[in-house]
Amino acid sequence: MPLSQTVKKEPVAVEVKDLRKSYGDHEVLHGVSLSVAPGEIFVIMGASGTGKSVLLKHIIGLEKPDSGEVLIGGRSAFESSTHRDIVTAIVFQDGALFNSMSVYDNLALYPREHRIYDSKTIHEKVMDTLRILSLENAAQKMPSELSGGMKKRVAVARALMTEPQLLLYDEPTSELDPIMSATISELIATVSRQTGLTSIVVSHDRELSLSIGHRVGLMHEGNMTFIGAPDELKASKDPLVTEFLNPKINLENPRFRKTENGK
Amino acid sequence: MKVITQTLDSIGTAVVLVLRTLRYLPSLPRQRQRLGEQLLFMGNATLPLVLILSFCIGAVLALQVGFSFQNLGVNRYIGSVVGLALVRELGPVMTAIMVVGRIGSAITAELASMKIYREVDALQTMNIPPERFLVLPRITAIALIMPILTMGSFVAGWAGGAVVCEVVPFIDLDYRIYFRTLTEFVTTDALMDGLIKAEVFGLSVVIIASSIGLNTRGGPREIGQSVTRSVVASIIFVLFINYFITKALL
Structure with a gap:
């Protein structure tokens, strides 16, 4: 059976509008907006704790926002009927297989x-x-x-x-060796190409993002600071982008010391 | 004040869980495989323990009653006292305590683990309601298994009392007389009262265990905490509600 037979319905567009979410006093999403075209592979990158997985949970309908909207095929992601009529699926970071x-x-x-x-x-x-x-x-x-x-x-x-018409991946290559990471990246691209489904991949794997993503979004402290094609991301002079893509290891002035000193 | 709010919140959560689960009652025939698995697990886990415990309690009860009755010349009524005590109180309560320890704790541990490791999230994203898939088979299984466990407890307890009456010299009561007075006093109504009590206890334990399990947040440490909370809450609830059911059934 070819992969194309695993998807029977049309892929859907996803639109996130000014999404805000706080846990207690801590605001995790500061008004995130993005749109994903049907059949596109959109990769969301960003350092740990920037709200990538929280954003994914909103898209799949596991979390409700304080304000803002997520539309899947033009319908609210927070209505359970949307996920009944439009088949959405997620690959959790740890698999979440039924043990x-x-x-x-x-x-x-x-x-x-x-x-x-x-x-x-x-x-x-x-x-x-x-x-x-x-x-x-x-x-x-x-x-x-x-x-x-x-x-x-x-x-x-x-x-x-x-x-599924929309497939979300949460850190699909985390905790994997480079070869297995490449295998999973190839798998995501192949699934997308052969089925035509819409894919949103949350990852901080640079190789995956730049090689399989049609577009890449970079999240920083709950904001989407960059959205563009992988080539645009590589060419970007934005310090946040360059720091994320090519972090320099500085043993003389390590980052954790800056964090400790609040600088 | 915080404890009261938390308790009311927990009760509310459990009630909502029950109502949501009942909505899926028509889908029960589709859950027959999981129902069978739960019946097997609950029966295997609890029946031998209930039988052993009840046998011992019946034996000790007969010993105590026999010792108290020995100078009163009313030994033949040991059967009625043991029989009624087991049917009205000890059988349902001890069975419920065993269900808490063996079934309630296992349910909370399993559901809490599924929640922490996102299996419950996975079910939700697959449009499979956890109430239908996880809770309904467990609630139905306990409703079906509780009368069997409780009847087992009654019979084992009565047998324990009969053995003591036969073998303890200062009691020296023929088992036929023991069972004659037992059957005189243990009426169908008394049996039904005991079974109703046990049914309420069993359902309460599984609902509390499921509710606490599915509302666990955090990591592996919280799974352990949830199991402890489930066991303590279930035992307190069973003993607390026992008074009111007893009063209502008298």
């Missing part, structure tokens, strides 16, 4: 629960998806028996089983 179920059951859960196919078709689709991601031998394994890279691929496979 009490085998890999096979993890993949079969969505179509079984929503009664999308009969059991024979579900079996065929699960095995085909596992085969595409070179996971056919892991079908009966439990998540605890998988390596980090395999967990990520199973998480992608599970998301593909939902036949």
